[in-house]
Amino acid sequence: MGTATPPRAGPSRVWVGALLVAGLGHTPVTYAAAADSERIATLEQKLDQSLQLIRQLSARVNDLEAQVAQAAPAAPAGRPGTGAAAAAAAQPGTAAATPPGTAAATPADTAQRLARVEQTVTEMAASAGQRAEEGMATHGFADVGVGNHNATFSKYQGANVGELDFFLTPRLGSRTRALFELNFEVGSDGAVGVDLERAQLGYQFADSATVWLGRFHTPYGYYNTAFHHGQQIATSLRRPRFIDFEDHGGIMPAHTVGAWLTGSERVGDEKVTYDVFIGNSQRIQGGILDMNNAGNTHGSTIVGGNLGLILSGALDGLKVGVDVFQTRIEDEDVLPPLPTPATQVRSYGVYAAYDTDTWEDIGEFHVFDNQDLTGHTGTHRSDAGFLQMGYRAGRYTPYARYERGALQQSDHFFAAQTNGSSYYRTALGLRFDVDLVSSLKLELAETHLTDRVIDSYDEALLQYAIRF
Amino acid sequence: MTVRRLQQMQREFDRRGTRAEFLVIGYDPERDDAPAWHQYRETRHLTRSNWHFLIGTRTAVEQTARQLGFEFWKYDEHVMHDTRILYFDERGRLVETGEAAGYETTLR
Secondary structure (H helix, E strand, O other): OOOEOOOOOOOOEEEEEEEEEOOOOOOOEEEOOOOOHHHHHHHHHHHHHHHHHHHHHHHHHHHHHHHHHHOOOOOOOOOOOHHHHHHHOOOOOOOOOOOOOOOOOOHHHHHHHHHHHHHHHHHHHHHHHHHHHOOEEEEEEEEEEEEOOOOOOOOOOEEEEEEEEEEEEEOOOOOEEEEEEEEEEEOOOOOEEEEEEEEEEEEEEEOOEEEEEEEEEOOOOOHHHHOOOOHHHOOOOOOOHHHOOHHHOOOOOOEEEEEEEEEEEEEOOEEEEEEEEEEEOOEEEOOEEEOOOOOOOOOOEEEEEEEEEEOOHHHOOEEEEEEEEEEEEEEOOOOOOOOOOEEEEEEEEEEEEEEOOOEEEEEEEEEEEEEEOOOOOOEEEEEEEEEEEEEOEOOEEEEEEEEEEEOOOOOHHHHOOOOOOOEEEEEEEEEEEEEOOEEEEEEEEEEEEEOOOEEEEEEEEEEEEEEO | OHHHHHHHHHHHHHHHOOEEEEEEEEOOOOOOOHHHHHHHHHHOOOOOOOEEEEOOOHHHHHHHHHHHOOOEEEEOOEEEEOOEEEEEEOOOOEEEEEEHHHHHHHOO
């Protein structure tokens, strides 16, 4: 952003600011990306041209009024030719000159023309302003990394391309909403793939209720809807392993294709948030969860909800909540003639997030109460959780995280997933904001696998993440 | 962080005996309503009468921001915005625009 220095301020009193801020501590606060300055500059240029034209027309109107005021009184009607004498006094060659034989412009005519000019200018200004509001804003994120392991696919090491994430929000109206997140990312095979991570069309009935249809981030817990695919937004270098995105090995359904009702309502000084959703139940394919973008073949659904409370007063910045979802998930990696294993997955979660100018602390804990629907192994209980604490110190935000998944391998839902093994991980990290739109993150982590394979590995990871 | 800078400015103005009005407009009216701003002020001790916190409709906020040259966009709950501060003199003339760190140059 540029800085201009006009003449000095007055000595005794100044007005300081128009400053726009976002976030009140419990709302995550981040900083700007560049605007569509070219379009705005073009619109401003057109507006300047319009204003210039108005000035010219106004000057001409003033001339005409002056001439009318100075001209001899008009002859009574029925005496042709007299008006032409007054018209001859008009400046020849100008558009406002009255042709011979035409009656001179009266003050009423002038006022009418001036009113039309004003209306035209108003319409042009409104149109320019409206065009500035229409169209589709395009922003995005990107990240690259290097480390002794790939932060997502630990079998790799060295430099890696993370993702290029485009965030599109076309302006459709005062209440109609749309949101698309198109992600180019490197997969587990090292190839670049394209994923329509989010495709939501919505309508805001009120501040307290918005309906979304399409593919959205499943509203369980806190992290999955607070942080999306733009890695620059998050304090940490990566998501907790068990709630990572499906194609990164996450074992919970991070995306749902269906319908989602969300909103908030103020209750006294606190605010209650809610989410209710229903969508296609997921499946396991290739050892990872798939959200069935095109629907599923058996009509099963995932249903769930999330209820949160944003506190105030001494607890300003704290949000707590509970969530639950249930879905039926089939393992399509098991091919006929074997029966397709199916599990009813039921998850109960509790979370808390404390987000202020100084602290960003997030904790989630999920309990799984899963029922084997086909293998007759009964019900299985598992759990997973994480605790992350970050301290904002200017451009630096050190953080620490502990995460753990105790996932029963007798539960086919976890056994069938590549990353469905139990583990725990400790991590220390540091985020450095290079500037308003880019961040460097360093993370040192130790991961322990504790059931399928007893193993551990250390990681030293560096990430450079930007937004635009 | 930007409000912290404004608070630093307030202390500097107090030291110099300069009267200043601080105007803050929220980017996110859908989330930051009047009670939320009230809480914000209370918890950060921004209760002086010369601090003014405004909210408006989404359209009004966007238009105001555009007119003042403040660009911002929203990534769900996250608001991306710059940290510019505008300075007006007692006659309402724009004196300077710049990052908050640049305010030192206007205090002469």
